Amino acid sequence: xxxxxxxxxxxxxxxxxxxxxxxxxxxxxxxxxxxxxxxxxxxxxxxxxxxxxxxxxxxxxxxxxxxxxxxxxxxxxxxxxxxxxxxxxxxxxxxxxxxxxxxxxxxxxxxxxxxxxxxxxxxxxxxxxxxxxxxxxxxxxxxxxxxxxxxxxxxxxxxxxxxxxxxxxxxxxxxxxxxxxxxxxxxxxxxxxxxxxxxxxxxxxxxxxxxxxxxxxxxxxxxxxxxxxxxxxxxxxxxxxxxxxxxxxxxxxxxxxxxxxxxxxxxxxxxxxxxxxxxxxxx
Ligand SMILES: NC(=O)c1ccc[n+]([C@@H]2O[C@H](COP(=O)([O-])OP(=O)(O)OC[C@H]3O[C@@H](n4cnc5c(N)ncnc54)[C@H](O)[C@@H]3O)[C@@H](O)[C@H]2O)c1
Numbered sequence: 001x002x003x004x005x006x007x008x009x010x011x012x013x014x015x016x017x018x019x020x021x022x023x024x025x026x027x028x029x030x031x032x033x034x035x036x037x038x039x040x041x042x043x044x045x046x047x048x049x050x051x052x053x054x055x056x057x058x059x060x061x062x063x064x065x066x067x068x069x070x071x072x073x074x075x076x077x078x079x080x081x082x083x084x085x086x087x088x089x090x091x092x093x094x095x096x097x098x099x100x101x102x103x104x105x106x107x108x109x110x111x112x113x114x115x116x117x118x119x120x121x122x123x124x125x126x127x128x129x130x131x132x133x134x135x136x137x138x139x140x141x142x143x144x145x146x147x148x149x150x151x152x153x154x155x156x157x158x159x160x161x162x163x164x165x166x167x168x169x170x171x172x173x174x175x176x177x178x179x180x181x182x183x184x185x186x187x188x189x190x191x192x193x194x195x196x197x198x199x200x201x202x203x204x205x206x207x208x209x210x211x212x213x214x215x216x217x218x219x220x221x222x223x224x225x226x227x228x229x230x231x232x233x234x235x236x237x238x239x240x241x242x243x244x245x246x247x248x249x250x251x252x253x254x255x256x257x258x259x260x261x262x263x264x265x266x267x268x269x270x271x272x273x274x275x276x277x278x279x280x281x282x283x
Protein backbone atom coordinates (compact mmCIF):
# COMPACT_ATOMS: atom_id res chain seq x y z
CA UNK A 1 0.00 0.00 0.00
CA UNK A 2 1.22 3.51 -0.85
CA UNK A 3 2.40 5.70 2.00
CA UNK A 4 1.24 9.33 2.11
CA UNK A 5 2.65 10.30 5.50
CA UNK A 6 3.26 14.05 5.55
CA UNK A 7 1.18 14.66 2.40
CA UNK A 8 -2.00 16.70 2.19
CA UNK A 9 -4.77 15.67 -0.21
CA UNK A 10 -7.82 17.65 -1.24
CA UNK A 11 -10.80 15.78 -2.68
CA UNK A 12 -13.63 17.78 -4.27
CA UNK A 13 -17.15 16.31 -4.09
CA UNK A 14 -16.50 13.61 -1.52
CA UNK A 15 -19.28 13.42 1.09
CA UNK A 16 -20.57 10.20 -0.45
CA UNK A 17 -19.99 7.65 -3.18
CA UNK A 18 -16.59 7.17 -4.79
CA UNK A 19 -15.19 10.40 -3.33
CA UNK A 20 -15.90 9.25 0.22
CA UNK A 21 -13.85 6.08 -0.35
CA UNK A 22 -11.00 8.09 -1.91
CA UNK A 23 -10.92 10.25 1.23
CA UNK A 24 -10.94 7.17 3.47
CA UNK A 25 -8.13 5.48 1.52
CA UNK A 26 -5.92 8.59 1.62
CA UNK A 27 -6.49 8.95 5.36
CA UNK A 28 -5.70 5.25 5.94
CA UNK A 29 -2.50 5.71 3.92
CA UNK A 30 -1.33 8.52 6.22
CA UNK A 31 -2.39 11.66 4.32
CA UNK A 32 -4.18 14.58 5.91
CA UNK A 33 -7.33 15.07 3.86
CA UNK A 34 -9.52 18.08 3.26
CA UNK A 35 -12.66 17.48 1.25
CA UNK A 36 -15.64 19.51 0.14
CA UNK A 37 -19.20 18.89 -0.94
CA UNK A 38 -22.64 20.45 -0.61
CA UNK A 39 -23.95 17.62 1.59
CA UNK A 40 -22.84 18.95 4.96
CA UNK A 41 -24.30 16.27 7.25
CA UNK A 42 -22.76 13.44 5.22
CA UNK A 43 -19.45 15.28 4.86
CA UNK A 44 -19.13 16.07 8.59
CA UNK A 45 -19.94 12.46 9.44
CA UNK A 46 -17.24 11.09 7.11
CA UNK A 47 -14.67 13.46 8.66
CA UNK A 48 -15.72 12.70 12.24
CA UNK A 49 -15.55 8.94 11.65
CA UNK A 50 -12.05 9.25 10.22
CA UNK A 51 -10.85 11.43 13.10
CA UNK A 52 -12.33 8.94 15.57
CA UNK A 53 -10.11 6.28 13.94
CA UNK A 54 -7.03 8.49 14.34
CA UNK A 55 -7.06 9.90 10.80
CA UNK A 56 -6.63 13.55 9.86
CA UNK A 57 -9.64 14.74 7.90
CA UNK A 58 -11.59 17.97 7.57
CA UNK A 59 -14.81 18.63 5.74
CA UNK A 60 -15.61 22.07 4.37
CA UNK A 61 -18.69 23.07 2.42
CA UNK A 62 -17.68 24.46 -0.96
CA UNK A 63 -19.42 24.70 -4.30
CA UNK A 64 -16.72 23.82 -6.85
CA UNK A 65 -18.31 26.11 -9.42
CA UNK A 66 -17.73 29.18 -7.20
CA UNK A 67 -14.26 30.76 -7.54
CA UNK A 68 -14.51 32.37 -4.08
CA UNK A 69 -15.53 29.12 -2.40
CA UNK A 70 -12.76 27.16 -4.13
CA UNK A 71 -10.09 29.75 -3.31
CA UNK A 72 -11.03 29.71 0.37
CA UNK A 73 -11.20 25.89 0.34
CA UNK A 74 -7.57 25.70 -0.77
CA UNK A 75 -6.56 28.29 1.84
CA UNK A 76 -8.42 26.28 4.49
CA UNK A 77 -6.40 23.17 3.59
CA UNK A 78 -3.08 25.01 3.77
CA UNK A 79 -3.97 26.90 6.97
CA UNK A 80 -4.88 23.65 8.72
CA UNK A 81 -2.27 21.24 7.39
CA UNK A 82 0.51 23.55 6.17
CA UNK A 83 0.77 22.42 2.55
CA UNK A 84 -1.06 20.92 -0.42
CA UNK A 85 0.22 17.96 -2.46
CA UNK A 86 -2.72 16.20 -4.11
CA UNK A 87 -5.97 17.34 -5.72
CA UNK A 88 -8.72 14.96 -6.84
CA UNK A 89 -11.53 16.48 -8.91
CA UNK A 90 -14.47 14.16 -8.28
CA UNK A 91 -17.57 16.39 -7.99
CA UNK A 92 -20.29 15.64 -10.46
CA UNK A 93 -23.63 16.83 -11.79
CA UNK A 94 -25.60 15.29 -14.63
CA UNK A 95 -28.67 15.90 -16.80
CA UNK A 96 -30.52 13.43 -18.97
CA UNK A 97 -32.03 14.67 -22.24
CA UNK A 98 -31.12 14.64 -25.87
CA UNK A 99 -29.37 17.79 -27.02
CA UNK A 100 -32.43 19.36 -28.66
CA UNK A 101 -34.48 18.93 -25.47
CA UNK A 102 -31.73 19.83 -23.00
CA UNK A 103 -32.30 23.18 -21.25
CA UNK A 104 -29.41 25.64 -21.41
CA UNK A 105 -29.52 25.88 -17.59
CA UNK A 106 -28.89 22.13 -17.32
CA UNK A 107 -26.06 22.26 -19.83
CA UNK A 108 -24.47 25.15 -17.87
CA UNK A 109 -25.03 23.47 -14.50
CA UNK A 110 -23.35 20.21 -15.55
CA UNK A 111 -20.38 21.93 -17.19
CA UNK A 112 -20.05 24.28 -14.19
CA UNK A 113 -19.60 21.39 -11.76
CA UNK A 114 -17.79 18.75 -13.86
CA UNK A 115 -15.53 20.92 -15.99
CA UNK A 116 -15.34 24.51 -14.68
CA UNK A 117 -15.21 23.15 -11.12
CA UNK A 118 -12.16 21.06 -12.00
CA UNK A 119 -10.56 24.08 -13.71
CA UNK A 120 -11.17 26.25 -10.62
CA UNK A 121 -9.88 23.65 -8.17
CA UNK A 122 -6.70 23.22 -10.23
CA UNK A 123 -6.32 26.99 -10.69
CA UNK A 124 -6.39 27.66 -6.95
CA UNK A 125 -4.57 24.47 -5.87
CA UNK A 126 -1.52 24.68 -8.15
CA UNK A 127 0.05 27.82 -6.58
CA UNK A 128 -0.17 26.16 -3.14
CA UNK A 129 1.34 22.94 -4.52
CA UNK A 130 4.24 24.85 -6.04
CA UNK A 131 4.72 26.82 -2.79
CA UNK A 132 4.77 23.53 -0.84
CA UNK A 133 8.00 22.79 -2.66
CA UNK A 134 7.74 19.11 -3.60
CA UNK A 135 5.51 19.18 -6.64
CA UNK A 136 1.96 17.95 -6.77
CA UNK A 137 -0.43 15.48 -8.35
CA UNK A 138 -3.82 16.28 -9.82
CA UNK A 139 -6.26 13.53 -10.69
CA UNK A 140 -9.40 14.34 -12.66
CA UNK A 141 -12.19 11.78 -12.45
CA UNK A 142 -13.72 11.47 -15.89
CA UNK A 143 -15.85 8.58 -17.20
CA UNK A 144 -16.10 6.13 -20.09
CA UNK A 145 -18.62 8.72 -21.33
CA UNK A 146 -15.53 10.64 -22.43
CA UNK A 147 -14.67 7.85 -24.87
CA UNK A 148 -18.04 6.56 -26.06
CA UNK A 149 -21.38 8.37 -26.09
CA UNK A 150 -24.06 7.40 -23.63
CA UNK A 151 -27.28 8.27 -25.36
CA UNK A 152 -29.14 11.28 -23.93
CA UNK A 153 -26.23 12.67 -21.92
CA UNK A 154 -24.69 15.48 -24.01
CA UNK A 155 -23.62 17.80 -21.18
CA UNK A 156 -22.05 15.15 -18.96
CA UNK A 157 -20.31 13.41 -21.88
CA UNK A 158 -18.94 16.73 -23.15
CA UNK A 159 -17.73 17.77 -19.70
CA UNK A 160 -16.06 14.41 -19.10
CA UNK A 161 -14.33 14.55 -22.50
CA UNK A 162 -13.23 18.11 -21.72
CA UNK A 163 -11.39 16.87 -18.64
CA UNK A 164 -8.96 14.99 -20.91
CA UNK A 165 -7.90 18.28 -22.49
CA UNK A 166 -7.73 20.05 -19.13
CA UNK A 167 -5.48 17.29 -17.79
CA UNK A 168 -3.10 17.59 -20.74
CA UNK A 169 -2.93 21.38 -20.34
CA UNK A 170 -2.00 21.12 -16.67
CA UNK A 171 0.57 18.41 -17.38
CA UNK A 172 2.18 20.39 -20.21
CA UNK A 173 2.23 23.79 -18.52
CA UNK A 174 3.09 22.81 -14.94
CA UNK A 175 5.26 19.72 -15.45
CA UNK A 176 8.40 21.89 -15.24
CA UNK A 177 7.23 23.01 -11.79
CA UNK A 178 6.75 19.46 -10.58
CA UNK A 179 3.00 19.15 -11.06
CA UNK A 180 1.66 15.97 -12.66
CA UNK A 181 -1.93 15.63 -13.89
CA UNK A 182 -3.78 12.52 -15.01
CA UNK A 183 -7.34 11.45 -15.72
CA UNK A 184 -9.10 8.34 -14.50
CA UNK A 185 -11.82 6.94 -16.74
CA UNK A 186 -14.10 4.68 -14.70
CA UNK A 187 -16.76 2.39 -16.10
CA UNK A 188 -19.95 1.88 -14.10
CA UNK A 189 -19.15 1.96 -10.41
CA UNK A 190 -21.64 0.59 -7.94
CA UNK A 191 -21.47 2.02 -4.45
CA UNK A 192 -23.73 2.09 -1.42
CA UNK A 193 -25.11 5.54 -2.23
CA UNK A 194 -25.93 4.49 -5.80
CA UNK A 195 -27.64 1.33 -4.54
CA UNK A 196 -29.78 3.48 -2.22
CA UNK A 197 -30.74 5.68 -5.19
CA UNK A 198 -31.68 2.64 -7.31
CA UNK A 199 -33.72 1.24 -4.41
CA UNK A 200 -35.62 4.53 -4.20
CA UNK A 201 -36.48 4.26 -7.93
CA UNK A 202 -37.64 0.66 -7.73
CA UNK A 203 -39.05 -1.30 -4.81
CA UNK A 204 -37.35 -4.43 -6.16
CA UNK A 205 -33.86 -3.47 -7.35
CA UNK A 206 -32.59 -6.02 -9.85
CA UNK A 207 -30.08 -8.59 -8.57
CA UNK A 208 -27.46 -8.75 -9.87
CA UNK A 209 -27.46 -5.15 -11.01
CA UNK A 210 -27.84 -4.81 -14.79
CA UNK A 211 -24.96 -4.29 -17.23
CA UNK A 212 -22.36 -6.63 -15.69
CA UNK A 213 -22.60 -8.84 -18.80
CA UNK A 214 -21.09 -5.99 -20.81
CA UNK A 215 -17.91 -6.13 -18.72
CA UNK A 216 -15.30 -8.69 -19.81
CA UNK A 217 -14.27 -9.15 -16.16
CA UNK A 218 -17.88 -10.14 -15.39
CA UNK A 219 -18.66 -7.49 -12.80
CA UNK A 220 -19.23 -3.80 -12.36
CA UNK A 221 -16.68 -1.58 -10.64
CA UNK A 222 -16.41 -0.58 -7.00
CA UNK A 223 -15.34 2.67 -5.38
CA UNK A 224 -12.23 0.84 -4.18
CA UNK A 225 -11.28 0.08 -7.82
CA UNK A 226 -11.26 3.82 -8.53
CA UNK A 227 -9.63 4.77 -5.22
CA UNK A 228 -6.73 2.34 -5.83
CA UNK A 229 -6.09 3.97 -9.20
CA UNK A 230 -6.23 7.44 -7.63
CA UNK A 231 -3.73 6.53 -4.91
CA UNK A 232 -1.42 4.96 -7.47
CA UNK A 233 -1.44 8.04 -9.72
CA UNK A 234 -0.92 10.30 -6.69
CA UNK A 235 2.01 8.24 -5.44
CA UNK A 236 5.72 8.41 -6.20
CA UNK A 237 5.32 5.10 -8.10
CA UNK A 238 3.69 7.18 -10.85
CA UNK A 239 6.39 9.90 -10.96
CA UNK A 240 6.92 9.52 -14.73
CA UNK A 241 3.22 9.40 -15.58
CA UNK A 242 1.54 12.65 -16.54
CA UNK A 243 -0.96 14.02 -19.03
CA UNK A 244 -2.56 10.68 -19.71
CA UNK A 245 -5.60 8.55 -18.91
CA UNK A 246 -6.02 5.41 -16.85
CA UNK A 247 -9.12 3.49 -17.90
CA UNK A 248 -10.66 1.64 -14.94
CA UNK A 249 -13.58 -0.07 -16.63
CA UNK A 250 -13.18 -3.85 -16.36
CA UNK A 251 -12.59 -3.94 -20.11
CA UNK A 252 -15.94 -2.33 -21.05
CA UNK A 253 -14.44 -0.15 -23.79
CA UNK A 254 -12.11 -2.82 -25.17
CA UNK A 255 -14.74 -4.36 -27.41
CA UNK A 256 -17.64 -3.32 -29.57
CA UNK A 257 -21.10 -4.36 -28.51
CA UNK A 258 -21.54 -6.47 -31.67
CA UNK A 259 -20.30 -9.44 -29.64
CA UNK A 260 -23.70 -9.38 -27.93
CA UNK A 261 -25.55 -10.53 -31.04
CA UNK A 262 -27.25 -13.76 -30.03
CA UNK A 263 -26.63 -16.94 -31.99
CA UNK A 264 -29.82 -16.50 -33.99
CA UNK A 265 -28.78 -13.00 -35.13
CA UNK A 266 -25.26 -14.20 -35.81
CA UNK A 267 -26.57 -16.96 -38.09
CA UNK A 268 -28.78 -14.44 -39.92
CA UNK A 269 -25.77 -12.17 -40.49
CA UNK A 270 -23.71 -15.16 -41.59
CA UNK A 271 -26.36 -16.20 -44.13
CA UNK A 272 -26.66 -12.60 -45.40
CA UNK A 273 -22.86 -12.32 -45.70
CA UNK A 274 -22.62 -15.62 -47.56
CA UNK A 275 -25.44 -14.64 -49.92
CA UNK A 276 -23.64 -11.38 -50.72
CA UNK A 277 -20.41 -13.21 -51.51
CA UNK A 278 -22.24 -15.81 -53.56
CA UNK A 279 -23.96 -13.06 -55.58
CA UNK A 280 -20.55 -11.41 -56.16
CA UNK A 281 -18.99 -14.71 -57.30
CA UNK A 282 -21.87 -15.42 -59.67
CA UNK A 283 -21.90 -11.83 -60.99
N1 LIG B 1 -20.68 5.93 -10.30
C1 LIG B 1 -20.33 5.66 -11.55
O1 LIG B 1 -20.80 4.69 -12.19
C2 LIG B 1 -19.30 6.51 -12.25
C3 LIG B 1 -18.80 6.08 -13.48
C4 LIG B 1 -17.85 6.85 -14.15
C5 LIG B 1 -17.42 8.04 -13.58
N2 LIG B 1 -17.91 8.44 -12.40
C6 LIG B 1 -17.43 9.71 -11.85
O2 LIG B 1 -16.91 9.48 -10.56
C7 LIG B 1 -17.15 10.60 -9.74
C8 LIG B 1 -17.92 10.18 -8.49
O3 LIG B 1 -19.11 9.52 -8.88
P1 LIG B 1 -20.20 9.07 -7.81
O4 LIG B 1 -21.00 7.99 -8.42
O5 LIG B 1 -19.57 8.83 -6.49
O6 LIG B 1 -21.09 10.39 -7.79
P2 LIG B 1 -21.94 11.02 -6.61
O7 LIG B 1 -23.01 11.85 -7.24
O8 LIG B 1 -22.35 9.98 -5.62
O9 LIG B 1 -20.86 11.98 -5.90
C9 LIG B 1 -20.50 13.21 -6.44
C10 LIG B 1 -20.45 14.23 -5.30
O10 LIG B 1 -20.26 15.54 -5.84
C11 LIG B 1 -21.00 16.42 -5.02
N3 LIG B 1 -21.26 17.67 -5.72
C12 LIG B 1 -22.19 17.90 -6.66
N4 LIG B 1 -22.15 19.19 -7.04
C13 LIG B 1 -21.17 19.77 -6.30
C14 LIG B 1 -20.67 21.09 -6.24
N5 LIG B 1 -21.17 22.07 -7.01
N6 LIG B 1 -19.66 21.36 -5.38
C15 LIG B 1 -19.16 20.38 -4.59
N7 LIG B 1 -19.60 19.11 -4.62
C16 LIG B 1 -20.60 18.82 -5.45
C17 LIG B 1 -22.27 15.65 -4.73
O11 LIG B 1 -22.99 16.19 -3.63
C18 LIG B 1 -21.74 14.26 -4.48
O12 LIG B 1 -21.47 14.04 -3.12
C19 LIG B 1 -17.92 11.61 -10.57
O13 LIG B 1 -17.02 12.54 -11.14
C20 LIG B 1 -18.52 10.75 -11.66
O14 LIG B 1 -18.77 11.47 -12.84
C21 LIG B 1 -18.85 7.72 -11.71
